Amino acid sequence: MKVGTAEADPGETATGYRTVTDLPVGGSERLPVTVLNGSDTGPTVWVTGTIHGDEPTGTEVIHDVTDRVDVDELAGTVVCLPVMNPAGFRTASRTSYYHGDDPNRYFGRAAADSAARPRVQQVICERVYDDISATADALMPLHTSWVATHPYTIQPRVPYGGNRSVSDAAVLRDRLVELAEAFGLPVVNQFPPSEIEAGNLQHSLTGAAVADGIPAFTPELGGRLVVERDVAAAAVDGVWNVLHALEMVDRPADRHPEFALDDDGRLRRFDGPHADVAGIVRYRVAEGEFVEAGDVVADVVDPHGAVKTDVAVERDGYVLSRREGAAVYENDVLLDMAVPDDTPLLMESE
Ligand SMILES: [Zn+2]
Structure with a gap:
């Protein structure tokens, strides 16, 4: 070889x-x-x-x-x-x-x-x-x-x-x-x-x-x-x-x-939630945690620390990663998540 x-x-x-x-x-x-x-x-x-x-x-x-x-x-x-x-x-x-x-x-x-x-x-x-x-x-x-x-x-x-x-x-x-x-x-x-x-x-x-x-x-x-x-x-x-x-x-x-994650069901990658407004992100969750749809996972605050908005997840799933940095623009992704997967592993190619 x-x-x-x-x-x-x-x-x-x-x-x-x-x-x-x-x-x-x-x-x-x-x-x-x-x-x-x-x-x-x-x-x-x-x-x-x-x-x-x-x-x-x-x-x-x-x-x-x-x-x-x-x-x-x-x-x-x-x-x-x-x-x-x-x-x-x-x-x-x-x-x-x-x-x-x-x-x-x-x-x-x-x-x-x-x-x-x-x-x-x-x-x-x-x-x-x-x-x-x-x-x-x-x-x-x-x-x-x-x-x-x-x-x-x-x-x-x-x-x-x-x-x-x-x-x-x-x-x-x-x-x-x-x-x-x-x-x-x-x-x-x-x-x-x-x-x-x-x-x-x-x-x-x-x-x-x-x-x-x-x-x-x-x-x-x-x-x-x-x-x-x-x-x-x-x-x-x-x-x-x-x-x-x-x-x-x-x-x-x-x-x-x-x-191990508690749930051994089929999971897939999901990027979300997103920040609706620009500001400074403060996470309420950390990697490895399970969250449910509707849970608030982060706050976006202004430069003086006042809360502008909170951000909820739209899906049940696990937090895989918090994105790096604290400055966010509108529509920035905040988390990498693992959510239930209902898409087959086989996919048709073009
Ligand atoms: Zn890599």
């Missing part, structure tokens, strides 16, 4: 770099790679981190995973890309600084998608994705969310139509539901189909992989910028338990019920 300069025979571990583009004043942009090639045959799983450069938790989790895996006890291969966005990582920012693009919206775009030449970030994504899609039997892109976030896993919706029958899509759905559950954090389904398209989420790494038939899901490992050690430790166990579900390792790791 060879990715970039990291080449490992069965029973070997190798580290190296995958060069993705040249830099203007010399040198190259290179992604660090670790290949853990098990002494037994089995699936190939890719684990990627920090495609958003302000999300260092994925990097640390991958370092701990590579420490824990013993290739003599591994069936199959784990390929790790701990820093997917080196430019963003250097500056602790979400995007890469080449042109300020979000790298996680550039996967699986057809060449015919645009008449214009792709910008360098898209070229980088295409190069890396060629490597991933050539061998991946499963994929875990590790992320974090807003600073104040309860950890969870985004479970993507699975498209059918075009080259994929409904029954093939159902097989893929069942596989990824099994793996997302094995990871062990609360599972929250992706936005409904119309919002996926509006947000270009079909071009996230997870969205592109699932469209190509690779089971993938997106753990959101707490807040960005600082590694939350307890969440990172749960994620290392989570990656391990996915390897166990794929029969690549013998014994399972610990589960982490401390992050």
Whole structure:
């Protein structure tokens, strides 16, 4: 197994770099790679981190995973890309600084998608994705969310139509539901189909992989910028338990019920409520709490602290994140929530 300069025979571990583009004043942009090639045959799983450069938790989790895996006890291969966005990582920012693009919206775009030449970030994504899609039997892109976030896993919706029958899509759905559950954090389904398209989420790494038939899901490992050690430790166990579900390792790791939400019904992502007026937000709730439709979750106050309005939620659900900052403009989103999902996980593609 060879990715970039990291080449490992069965029973070997190798580290190296995958060069993705040249830099203007010399040198190259290179992604660090670790290949853990098990002494037994089995699936190939890719684990990627920090495609958003302000999300260092994925990097640390991958370092701990590579420490824990013993290739003599591994069936199959784990390929790790701990820093997917080196430019963003250097500056602790979400995007890469080449042109300020979000790298996680550039996967699986057809060449015919645009008449214009792709910008360098898209070229980088295409190069890396060629490597991933050539061998991946499963994929875990590790992320974090807003600073104040309860950890969870985004479970993507699975498209059918075009080259994929409904029954093939159902097989893929069942596989990824099994793996997302094995990871062990609360599972929250992706936005409904119309919002996926509006947000270009079909071009996230997870969205592109699932469209190509690779089971993938997106753990959101707490807040960005600082590694939350307890969440990172749960994620290392989570990656391990996915390897166990794929029969690549013998014994399972610990589960982490401390992050469970009370309701185990189907949940999906929901952004809301919104601020009706500009002002300074004061939250009455925190991440992980359950709220009911009509509950007041925040006040918007004026610069002297007098309440201008209160803000109620329109849906029952869990608070996943409070948005960062206190200054709000009219129509700003205040919370990321998990609300009951009545939309099927299978969705018709165009
Ligand atoms: Zn992210």
